[in-house]
Each structure stands twice: as structure tokens, then as C-alpha cells.
Amino acid sequence: MNFRNVLYVNIIFMIVTILFQRTEWFIALLTVSQLIFVPLVLYLLTKETHGKLESLLPYYSLIASTSVFLIPFVHGFVITSLAFLYLLFTCMVALLGVKRFINRGFVHFEEILIDLGLIYLSVGGMWFFAYHSKIDTGFSTIITWLTSIHFHYSGFLFLVFFGLLGRLLKKIGKWYLVTGFIIILSPWMVALGITFSVLLEVLSVILYIFGIYSCVFLSIKAPITNKVQRVFIIISFGSLGITILFSLAYAFGNYSSLYSIGIDQMIATHGVLNTIFFGLIGITGWMIEMPASKERKPKFPISKIRGQKVVGERVLQGKIGATPYKGLVGEMKHYQSIIPETIPTIVDFYENTNSYRLFAKVNWSKWFIPYAAIYKLFSKYMKQINLPLLRRREEMTGAIIPIDDTIDGRRNVRAWIRKIKGETVFVALYSEHLTNGKRYMNIALPLPGASMMGVLNLSQSGNSLCLTSKRHSLDNLDSGIYLVVKKYVMKLPLEEEFIVTESTDGKLIAKHKMWIFSLPFLSIEYDIQKNETEDV
16 A cells, blocks of 8 residues: 555545535645645655655555544544544654654754654644544634644645755755744744734744745745746745735734634635645645755764663773774874874874873863753763863873774774773774765764764864864765664764864874854863873
8 A cells, every 4th residue: 555545545535525524614624634735745755765664654644534534424432533543643644753853863954844844743633633522722622723724734734845945955055944943933933822922923923924935935046947846836835925914914903903803714715725825736846846855874884882871991891802003093194185294293193092191171161061060970870971070181091992893893993991080081982984085084982772973074274183073065974973873873963173283392282172053062172292101
């Protein structure tokens, strides 16, 4: 069974429901979304992946559509049971959104919008269930129903359509990002305005207008080659620019009391136009030619080593290799962007790390100190990424230990253990890999049941070496910090950068900076000195 067969059944259900239902006519607006738009969107998205959940969704969709179809013809507890089946289906769709996200992480904002759209559908399912089971939500029955339809259209369809539009754009710029965040937040802000404040409702609709008209502009500028598809997509988004004005008039009328627009009028204008022009024409436009995702699965080698509740040096037990290593890197000359003879001390440090002493000063950003203190409670026990809270200069002692490549899964793996006053701070497993002829430093930090991977791009500027996880260009797409749990490789909203500078007297100074969601939260200053006795 596939979604195409489900759709044929749903069209029949839709016709019969409209002709013979015994409830209000406006219920058809939500029914169209449930029986036609939702399966079509899932049909488009599940063609790209072939997981177990995706293969089962057509069956769940058929059960859900059968439930929606039968509701107008039954009574009492049966209605509640059928509505609950539909709620379960929307939760399955939300699970698909979560699965898509954790298999990719914080990358490709347009795909995150699609993920959230799938998750928002479950919110619509909850309000649909509340409406039919007559749960007291604190609102009238019509408002409960409108909230359900709101999350089917403004939450589910709008986010998915705008995410697909992002696939067509050559570059995701700030304008698209800002518009996306407005579209993510607006359904909730409108709901809060309806609940708590008419003024907030008016302001949220005004913000929504800005987001919608930005979306219309981006759809006009998008490089859509198929002319028919281009017209359909522009009409779809453009219709929102008209229907949102009805929402503004409704909200302002409630706020000012100068006039009154009834719910029936809103349904007859705003609702019907959104169903036909935004939903129906929009999904038709995207079906003409489904834009391909820009997502590329990371193909770099990943460490197979995982930690237990306590990581520390325990994680290395039974994994020690036979080949001794003196440094973090075999030969720095293998990195194409490095000119070894111009930074001899930096090269020597990476090739002979055991011959150097490190002195570190940790500096947490003020806003992050409370979170760092909470994390410290766990890291002290876990003995991994266990940094001090106080800003004072401390010596980091440690050693380079070889790791059995057959256990780790990468090549030439060596562990760098760092301690402060005998307490383990870091256990990092260093390796390297090539992608399209470019060499990256590949670092794994074992965590309980997982691993955090840092893939760093190396570049030289004068007498400084920069190691960064930031993606400055399309040439270093592997760069990033990833969380690996079982088969999932999730890019984290973290960035790090090391800048190692060689002074004229041969001493090294390094600065390590980290960001979360582009906000700086940690910096570490290192003094690196040659240990003449080579006794670390």
C-alpha cells in the first residue's frame, strides 16, 4: 500500500462526507486538510526516505482517514474513539518529524521547518480530539475547532510549504531565517493572544503579516524553472497575504469595538480562501516538481567507542593499541593548507605533544555560568569535558595513548588524556580523514552511550594555525560538532575554534572559543611550553 492508494480512498471519503454529513458545513474545511492535504504532503516527503516508520505511515493514514470519514455518521463514545485514532496518527507524523531532525540535527534550516510542520500536526490532532470528545478547554466549541484547523493549515501546511520553498533558494539568507522564525512562533502567539490579550492578538497578527509578505516576496524571487509550478506557488503564498488581512480586521474589531466580524464570516472568507487557494493550489504546485533536499549525509568515519556512566580513562580499558604515538598527528604536512617550515613549533607540538606542558585558564561567559555549574555536577562524576568553574591558571597534565583501530573503526587513533590536579578533564580520541581530497582532523569524545564528534578544518594565517568546526565555505562541509547515538548522526548547534599562535621566541599561545546557537559561552587560554625533560 502507498499514499496514492490512500488518496483515492480519501477522495471518495471526502465526496461522501460533504454530501451526506449531518454536521455543520464548515467542518469540511478541516476534513479537506485531513483527507487530502495531509496524505499528499506525506506522500511527497516519504518518497525521499525508506525507513520502517515511513513504510507504515500509509496504513496509519488509511486508519486515520477512515476514522475522520466515519465521525459524522456515528454518536457518543464511538466518535471519541475515532478521534483518538486520528490523534494517534498525528503523533506518528510528529514522530517522523522528530526522526528526521535527530538524523540530521541543527543544519539546513529549511528542513527543520518541515520537521516542525510535521510535529505541529499533532497539536492540531490534540485540538481535534478535544473538540469531538467535548473536553473543556476553557474555550467555546467553535474556538476549539478553529484551533485545530489553525494548526493543520498555519502550523503544518505553511511550515512544510515554506520549507520546500527554502530548498529552491540557492542560499538560505538572514531574510529567510527571520521569516522562518516568525512563521514558527506566530501560531503560538496568535493562540496566546486569543487566550490572554486582544492587544497581543492584534500585535501577533501584525507580526504574522510581516512574515507572510516576506514569504510572498521570497516565492517571487525563488528560481522556480517550471512556469506552471511558479504560478501555483506564488498564488498559494499570495493568497495568505489577502486572507491574513481578514484576521487583522477580526482581531482589530475585537480590540477596538468599532465593528464586529463574526466567526461565520471569518470561516466563509478566510477559511474557504485558505482551503482553495493556499492549500489546494499550493499542494498541486509542489506536486508538479518536488524540490530535492540539500541535505547530504556525513560520510566521514565515526568512532565506534562509547562510554559508560563513568567515562574517564575507563573507556580505554581493553582498547589500547600496539603502535606508540608521540603526538596528536602523525605528520602535519599531510594537511594541504599548512606550510610546516613557517610554523615549526606548532608543527612540533602536534607531532610531539607528549614533549609539551599545557597551562590553561578557563573562562565561562557570565550568562552561561549557572548552566556550567549544573553541568559540573554531572561532569565531575562522568569524568569527561570536566572543566573547572573558576578562572585561574591551571596546569593540564596528560599523555598520548594508542588505540586499537579495529575497535575504534578509524585509522591511526590515539587518545589524549588531560587532567587537572589528577582529575580527568578530557578524554579525546584523535584521528583524521579525507573527503574529496581534503584532510580533516577527526576527534571523538566518548559519552555515556554516545559519542561527540568534532570535525575540524585546518588553515594557516601567517604564524597562526586555525582549527575550526565552522563551515566557512562549501569546501569544508564535513566541519562541525556532531552527537552520535546508535545510527543517528546529529549536528549540534555548537561551534568551536582553536587559534594557535607561535611567538618569535618559539612559545605557543592557544585560544579555544566555543559558541552555542552562535552565542559565545566558553573560552580557554593556553600557554604551551616545551618540556625539556620530556616528562609530562
